[in-house]
Amino acid sequence: MAAILQVHNLTVRYNGDSALEDVSFDVQAGERVAIVGPNGAGKSTLFNALLGLVHPTSGKVEASGAEFGYVTQRSAVDWSFPVTVHDAVMMGRITRMGWLRWQRASDREIVRRCLEQVGMLEYATRQIGELSGGQQQRVFIARALAQEATILLMDEPFAGVDTPSQEAILVILDRLRDQGATVLVSTHDLNLAVERFDRLALLNRQLVAYGRPREAVTPQSLAAAYGGSALWRGEDYAMVLGDIDCCGEEGHHHD
Amino acid sequence: MTDLLELLVEPLRYPFMVRGLLASIMVGTLCAVVGSYVVLRGMAFFGDALAHAILPGIAIAYLLEINLFWGALAMALLTAVGIGYLSRRGQVKEDTAIGVVFAASFALGVAILSTVQSFSVDLTHILFGNVLGVSNTDLWLTAALGAIALLFVILLYKELLVISFDPILAATLRLPLTALQYLLLVLIALTVVVSLQTVGLALMVAMLVTPAATAYLLTRRLWHMMIVGAIIGAVSSVAGLYLSYYVNVASGAAVVLVCTAFFAVAFLFAPGRGAVWTWLRGRRASST
DSSP, X not given: OOEEEEEEEEEEEETTEEEEEEEEEEEETTOEEEEEOOTTSSHHHHHHHHHTSSOOSEEEEEOTTOOEEEEOOGGGSOTTSSOBHHHHXXXXXXXXXXXXXXXXXXXXXXXXXXXXXXXXXXXXXXXXGGSOHHHHHXXXXXXXXXXXXXXXXXXXXXXXXXXXXXXXXXXXXXXXXXXXXEEEEEESOHHHHHHHOSEEEEEESEEEEEESHHHHOOHHHHHHHHOHHHHHHSHHHHHHHHHHHHHTTSOOOOO | OHHHHHHHHGGGGSHHHHHHHHHHHHHHHHHHHHHHHHHHTTOHHHHHHHHHHXXXXXXXXXXXXXXXXXXXXXXXXXXXXXXXXXXXXXXXXXXXXXXXXXXHHHHHHHHHHHTOGXXXXXXXXXXXXXXXXXXXXXXXXXXXXXXXXXXXXXXTHHHHHHHHHOHHHHHHTTOOHHHHHHHHHHHXXXXXXXXXXXXXXXXXXXXXXXXXXXHHHHOSSHHHHHHHHHHXXXXXXXXXXXXXXXXXXXXXXXXXXXXXXHHHHHHHHOTTTOHHHHHXXXXXHHHO
């Protein structure tokens, strides 16, 4: 299978301060990639560089024929805005419609189908502020689908979302994978990243490790990404570490 | 009934009253539509500042004996772009940039005007509006510029909605974010200038904010908010004008007070969201 996304030696510096340093990795079509790292590790910078919102100092991003869809972090949006679920998803159609054009029946049909895919069709006429956090996240996934994006970038989709909603989002991602959609997710939840994703990128300005989650996450790579002290303070990092250290590849589940 | 009709028709015998009403309806509508963005983007301070900052433009136009409209328009555009530029540079916060530019500009206007003896009467009109002094030329200018502003809001509805709701999405969709943001500032500037004669610069922010904020409490979609706001703005303008005719109060102030009354009613009684219902629900919940 050909790589849908190739990142070559990507370096981004802001006023001389490096945010990303020589990051290279490939993503195959249909893969689900978790990007994990401490605050300030450059996860957002990486997304911005992929989206073309920041220009790399050096290196390049190749995504032949792929369209990026950005699933905005929930905290970045004013949810009291007078916009319905349908309106919010229709925003993904804007550039497809073109300037000075109104939505057509075909656009509305696509919005309906995308809402159906994320199980939010019955909420179409609700104002977005009336939804739960998980539902809001699903609406934004539908918006990226309406954009006809082939690579979805999701910025902390599980932050502030309860477990059932998190599960609902993961089920949607499973379904999207079956349709060949590629998904990159930034998250703080290392456990989730290890158990539910195909690839894991451990990022701390440099790409510390990249590969199958249980191969990428080792005591050494975690220590390199988080630093020894932070590692032991963070509860779930310690949990994952313990998992791998003492129980090997069995993949015990923690509640 | 005929008495009421008589009350409504009677002022229309005066051409200045008809012109005033037409101007008020246009201004009320335009302010609410453009004001929807002012409310949603939290730009009330910007709107207020912009209104005040056009004073030197008016003063210079007065000294040069050209239509005050053009002086105001030039100054409004200059200020809008200037504030946009200063806050984009990121060295000062946006509200600080607005504070600096607006106070300086207003002071310059007062300084220029203080050198002109005969200006005192007109200054009151500029500050508080003089809708009954609207000339035919003013009416046409209001209609033309107002129509241009509305046209932009309608034609770029979906783009302006996205840059206001989710600028990051707008950027990833390759929309010209900066240009659209400047356009919005220019539309607000245009609206302020068009409305100057009706409400005056001291009360301008009320026309930009209050009808749109009232509509915000009553609706759930942006275009509904704009339409409801436009109706509230137009009705308030007409009601305020009649009020000023019969009770003999300043017209700009009357219009703003009527707007505020609408807002108060919506704030208290808006279906599902009004303060009264929230309070009643709270009481019922605590009593059971």
